[in-house]
Amino acid sequence: MTTTARKVDGGYVLNGCKHWITGGGVSKIHLIFARVLDEKGTDQGIGGFILYADPEKGVNPEGFSVPSRERTLGLCGMPEAVLKFDDLFIEDRFVVRPPSGFKRGFADLMNAYNSQRVGAGTIAMGVAAGALEHAKRYLKDRHQFGRPIGEFQGLQWMLADMDTAVHASRLMLREAAASRGPNGSAFPDIMMAARAKMYASEAALKVVSDALQIFGARGYGSEEPIERMYRDVRMFTIGGGTAQILRTQVAGSLLGIKTPQTRDGYTAKA
Numbered sequence: 001m002t003t004t005a006r007k008v009d010g011g012y013v014l015n016g017c018k019h020w021i022t023g024g025g026v027s028k029i030h031l032i033f034a035r036v037l038d039e040k041g042t043d044q045g046i047g048g049f050i051l052y053a054d055p056e057k058g059v060n061p062e063g064f065s066v067p068s069r070e071r072t073l074g075l076c077g078m079p080e081a082v083l084k085f086d087d088l089f090i091e092d093r094f095v096v097r098p099p100s101g102f103k104r105g106f107a108d109l110m111n112a113y114n115s116q117r118v119g120a121g122t123i124a125m126g127v128a129a130g131a132l133e134h135a136k137r138y139l140k141d142r143h144q145f146g147r148p149i150g151e152f153q154g155l156q157w158m159l160a161d162m163d164t165a166v167h168a169s170r171l172m173l174r175e176a177a178a179s180r181g182p183n184g185s186a187f188p189d190i191m192m193a194a195r196a197k198m199y200a201s202e203a204a205l206k207v208v209s210d211a212l213q214i215f216g217a218r219g220y221g222s223e224e225p226i227e228r229m230y231r232d233v234r235m236f237t238i239g240g241g242t243a244q245i246l247r248t249q250v251a252g253s254l255l256g257i258k259t260p261q262t263r264d265g266y267t268a269k270a
């Protein structure tokens with residue numbers, strides 16, 4: 001993380017840039033994670049900073065800008081933006097300071113992501129469930145070789161696998177949503193959330209791809225919603241924790257080890 005927040009009288013001064021911020025340039029409230037530096041520039045860990053803006057009225061605090069929007073493959077109704085901070089001042093009262101202090105702050109703040117992971121996995125599962133319903137309809141409606149294509153065993157097996165993947169995703173996501181993190185935290189269990197999001201997002205890619213296959217050329221065209229679902233669902237193995245990072249998380253929980261993700265001796269510069 002290269003965005004920094006340096007302590008000054010009455011607050012912190014933020015400098016840096018964030019890419020791929022969902023709702024950026026539209027949201028009124030932003031929670032910004034930054035590497036915290038004390039007055040001397042010494043690294044204190046990671047903290048959260050709340051920024052209020054009012055994009056509808058064109059009101060952005062001094063030092064905050066949204067220089068560009070990201071162009072995307074899918075999820076085109078969901079704005080993604082670049083946020084820039086140039087000596088942006090945030091008052092002390094808008095600092096989210098984890099009880100464990102900034103040094104352990106990142107681990108605490110990351111707990112919030114467990115809910116987000118369950119949410120993202122659920123959206124992916126929802127898209128897959130939608131594609132499954134469309135596939136069921138098409139298997140009955142479309143006729144080839146004098147019969148509905150749903151009578152071909154090759155496609156029936158595909159459908160059964162799609163349904164099983166959606167069902168397994170739903171169960172894992174429900175389990176994670178009902179769980180609690182360490183010390184009775186209100187956020188879901190870290191391992192259950194990672195496992196559910198990893199599984200559901202990858203299962204959704206396969207389910208939607210198989211639905212497209214069942215639709216043949218019509219699946220590839222934009223008259224049916226499958227083509228859009230195919231583009232939309234691709235995001236979910238990336239945003240909110242990539243499938244690789246989630247696997248690292250799951251394996252780390254299973255083995256009871258934590259693999260450091262930073263180089264020894266790394267220090268942020270103001």
Ligand SMILES: Cc1cc2nc3c(=O)[nH]c(=O)nc-3n(C[C@H](O)[C@H](O)[C@H](O)COP(=O)(O)OP(=O)(O)OC[C@H]3O[C@@H](n4cnc5c(N)ncnc54)[C@H](O)[C@@H]3O)c2cc1C
Binds near residue numbers: 021022238244
């Ligand atoms: C649509 C969308 C919305 C997003 N919204 C937000 C948002 O609102 N807020 C926000 O902060 N971010 C957001 N993101 C960013 C998202 O969190 C990151 O894209 C994601 O964490 C991956 O980081 P990266 O793109 O820099 O990939 P990189 O970290 O550069 O990874 C590249 C590849 O290397 C793999 N990789 C990296 N490190 C490891 C490792 N240690 N072990 C194994 N494989 C590894 C990754 O899995 C990936 O396949 C969004 C992204 C997208 C696409």
